[in-house]
Amino acid sequence: xxxxxxxxxxxxxxxxxxxxxxxxxxxxxxxxxxxxxxxxxxxxxxxxxxxxxxxxxxxxxxxxxxxxxxxxxxxxxxxxxxxxxxxxxxxxxxxxxxxxxxxxxxxxxxxxxxxxxxxxxxxxxxxxxxxxxxxxxxxxxxxxxxxxxxxxxxxxxxxxxxxxxxxxxxxxxxxxxxxxxxxxxxxxxxxxxxxxxxxxxxxxxxxxxxxxxxxxxxxxxxxxxxxxxxxxxxxxxxxxxxxxxxxxxxxxxxxxxxxxxxxxxxxxxxxxxxxx
Amino acid sequence: xxxxxxxxxxxxxxxxxxxxxxxxxxxxxxxxxxxxxxxxxxxxxxxxxxxxxxxxxxxxxxxxxxxxxxxxxxxxxxxxxxxxxxxxxxxxxxxxxxxxxxxxxxxxxxxxxxxxxxxxxxxxxxxxxxxxxxxxxxxxxxxxxxxxxxxxxxxxxxxxxxxxxxxxxxxxxxxxxxxxxxxxxxxxxxxxxxxxxxxxxxxxxxxxxxxxxxxxxxxxxxxxxxxxxxxxxxxxxxxxxxxxxxxxxxxxxxxxxxxxxxxxxxxxxxxxxxxx
Numbered sequence: 245x246x247x248x249x250x251x252x253x254x255x256x257x258x259x260x261x262x263x264x265x266x267x268x269x270x271x272x273x274x275x276x277x278x279x280x281x282x283x284x285x286x287x288x289x290x291x292x293x294x295x296x297x298x299x300x301x302x303x304x305x306x307x308x309x310x311x312x313x314x315x316x317x318x319x320x321x322x323x324x325x326x327x328x329x330x331x332x333x334x335x336x337x338x339x340x341x342x343x344x345x346x347x348x349x350x351x352x353x354x355x356x357x358x359x360x361x362x363x364x365x366x367x368x369x370x371x372x373x374x375x376x377x378x379x380x381x382x383x384x385x386x387x388x389x390x391x392x393x394x395x396x397x398x399x400x401x402x403x404x405x406x407x408x409x410x411x412x413x414x415x416x417x418x419x420x421x422x423x424x425x426x427x428x429x430x431x432x433x434x435x436x437x438x439x440x441x442x443x444x445x446x447x448x449x450x451x452x453x454x455x456x457x458x459x460x461x462x463x464x465x466x467x468x469x470x471x472x473x474x475x476x477x478x479x480x481x482x483x484x485x486x487x488x489x490x491x492x493x494x495x496x497x498x499x500x501x502x503x504x505x506x507x508x509x510x511x512x513x514x515x516x517x518x519x520x
Numbered sequence: 521x522x523x524x525x526x527x528x529x530x531x532x533x534x535x536x537x538x539x540x541x542x543x544x545x546x547x548x549x550x551x552x553x554x555x556x557x558x559x560x561x562x563x564x565x566x567x568x569x570x571x572x573x574x575x576x577x578x579x580x581x582x583x584x585x586x587x588x589x590x591x592x593x594x595x596x597x598x599x600x601x602x603x604x605x606x607x608x609x610x611x612x613x614x615x616x617x618x619x620x621x622x623x624x625x626x627x628x629x630x631x632x633x634x635x636x637x638x639x640x641x642x643x644x645x646x647x648x649x650x651x652x653x654x655x656x657x658x659x660x661x662x663x664x665x666x667x668x669x670x671x672x673x674x675x676x677x678x679x680x681x682x683x684x685x686x687x688x689x690x691x692x693x694x695x696x697x698x699x700x701x702x703x704x705x706x707x708x709x710x711x712x713x714x715x716x717x718x719x720x721x722x723x724x725x726x727x728x729x730x731x732x733x734x735x736x737x738x739x740x741x742x743x744x745x746x747x748x749x750x751x752x753x754x755x756x757x758x759x760x761x762x763x764x765x766x767x768x769x770x771x772x773x774x775x776x777x778x779x780x781x782x783x784x785x786x787x788x789x790x791x792x793x794x795x796x
Contacts, residue, residue: 462758464761464762464763465761469761474758475754475755475756475757475758475759476755477758478751478754478755478757478758478766479751479752479754479755479758480751481751481754481768482738482750482751482753482754482755482766482768483751485740485745485768485770486740486768487740487768487769487770488767488768489765489766489767489768490754490758490765490766490767491764491765491766492757492758492761492762492763492764492765493763494761494763
């Protein structure tokens with residue numbers, strides 16, 4: 245693992261690191277914020293999964309999460325959204341290929357060699373994080389934005405007991421029925437839709453739900469609402485009696501201006517679960 | 521109007537009053553809490569509509585709302601849930617007749633003479649309240665529990681501009697498709713289901729929505745969940761991009777122990793809208 249930079253931030257440290265991943269077959273970069281408490285003890289960790297086109301950097305510089313994480317004594321990790329580099333396949337469409345890993349393990353050519361973001365986020369990066377930093381593996385929560393909200397929700401529901409809480413800003417909720425999903429799942433996983441189901445939050449909610457609290461924020465002026473389908477997830481959460489809060493926020497769009505506005509609420513929500 | 525009782529309560533006054541209603545053709549009793557500020561000025565008013573079997577008294581003594589209303593300087597009105605008295609029809613089923621007005625104007629015999637709770641709550645009682653008490657008609661919000669949540673939501677959506685916010689505890693959301701609804705709407709309004717539609721929150725949400733914020737709380741251990749159908753309202757609210765918050769609260773049932781637990785949040789929610 246290489247340290248690319250470390251900066252003092254709200255009394256803690258915002259670092260950027262890279263490591264060679266055996267899972268994605270390329271170098272991967274991530275951001276990690278450690279609060280002041282990490283100098284003395286292992287601290288809880290909140291994952292932030294980013295959306296389409298993002299690298300590890302977007303949320304790290306635009307979401308305004310460090311202030312609240314510092315107050316609550318929480319670490320934040322900002323992974324990249326896909327493998328990258330010259331030998332890694334890409335597509336001219338921003339919603340496929342580099343910057344658009346969709347948090348799945350691709351099985352189809354040309355993607356299957358590198359695009360294994362499911363295993364990267366759930367196995368490879370945790371191994372790096374918990375061996376190299378003072379992080380308490382028994383206290384983790386996860387959140388994300390848009391495609392990253394999809395990643396956070398699907399991963400949280402697929403690893404019962406690992407995450408105490410999950411939240412999402414404007415998540416892609418139902419990719420098997422969405423323009424943001426069908427094309428990508430076809431490319432990465434093939435045409436057999438039964439392979440898609442484990443990567444659809446609405447279907448996972450109907451089948452098993454999440455064993456902790458969920459917080460969802462959605463902007464009512466989001467330009468991508470038709471692709472996000474919050475109504476499908478809301479229906480599924482209520483039908484399952486899933487512990488959770490769903491909020492429709494009037495006037496807000498899909499940007500980091502929306503994310504940063506409600507970041508304090510999300511960090512406090514996770515802190516409450518992590519210090520329970 | 522007769523004063524039945526007035527008691528000091530959190531520095532304000534909890535009164536119980538009765539008046540002869542031309543609309544329901546009988547004497548009607550209501551509770552009214554006035555905060556200390558009402559001695560000097562007209563104060564905002566929050567309506568609380570109760571559920572099946574309740575009188576004006578249940579929420580007044582069990583919901584714990586006065587403490588928060590006093591802090592926020594809000595008045596609270598607790599109307600009865602139906603006409604009552606010896607000449608008023610009734611049914612042996614607790615969910616029809618006295619204590620079960622469903623906030624509609626009955627058109628069918630034997631109910632049509634007295635069971636006009638829609639007009640009572642939206643015309644008759646407001647006339648009494650705003651002529652006799654220091655209440656600011658331009659600042660009103662409305663909430664309710666169960667059948668009263670149904671009343672609050674349907675009335676709020678049907679009078680755009682009258683209420684700044686609406687909230688509900690475990691509301692009956694979709695009575696045209698519920699065991700708590702189809703029987704009563706048939707009895708009160710007849711078999712033509714087009715007459716039922718204006719009294720169904722899910723259908724109203726799909727058609728027009730509410731021009732302000734909505735807060736819904738639902739207990740996940742509510743013994744009546746199948747009749748309440750929060751999933752239908754959640755889906756309709758999100759599909760409409762309705763400003764609002766929906767919360768599924770694990771472990772809570774349908775009782776006033778649930779209502780009183782979250783009453784502070786609801787009063788603060790309304791206060792924010794009323795003092796905007």
